[in-house]
Amino acid sequence: MSPETPPPLVKQILTGLRYRYRSLNMVHYEAAWTDSWVHRRCFHDHPTLIDAAKCGMPQPGFYVVAVERGEPRELTADEDRVVDAFRFGRFT
Numbered sequence: 403m404s405p406e407t408p409p410p411l412v413k414q415i416l417t418g419l420r421y422r423y424r425s426l427n428m429v430h431y432e433a434a435w436t437d438s439w440v441h442r443r444c445f446h447d448h449p450t451l452i453d454a455a456k457c458g459m460p461q462p463g464f465y466v467v468a469v470e471r472g473e474p475r476e477l478t479a480d481e482d483r484v485v486d487a488f489r490f491g492r493f494t
Contacts, residue, residue, distance in 0.1 A: 428470075429468055429469065429470045430447040430448055430449060430468075430469050431448045431449075431450065431451050431453070431454035431466050431467070431468055431469070432444050432445060432446060432447075432448060432454055432457075432466070432467050432469055432474070433446075433448070433454045433455070433457040433458030433461065433464050433465075433466060434458070434464065434465050434466065434467050435458060435461035435462070435463055435464045435465065436463065437461075442461075443467065443474075444457050444458065447469075451466055451477075451481055451484045451485050451488070452484070452488055454466045454485075455485050455488045455489060465485070466481075466485045468481065
């Protein structure tokens with residue numbers, strides 16, 4: 403067994419944990435904005451970038467963040483292009 407391959411018991415435990423705590427394995431998106439120099443987020447679990455962007459539309463200067471394994475992260479360049487295309491109506 404190579405060092406990269408976990409033993410079968412460890413694989414079973416990890417699979418069980420991933421199944422039990424699915425929300426920590428998935429990526430969801432949240433709308434975010436700044437209000438009086440305070441960063442705000444909607445805290446909705448939007449499954450798509452467009453859903454999060456729609457949620458953020460009422461807020462001036464909104465943006466979208468990805469939440470992966472419970473931690474917010476900046477959008478990738480491809481994700482950012484999708485949000486910009488929606489925001490500015492440039493679907494190509």
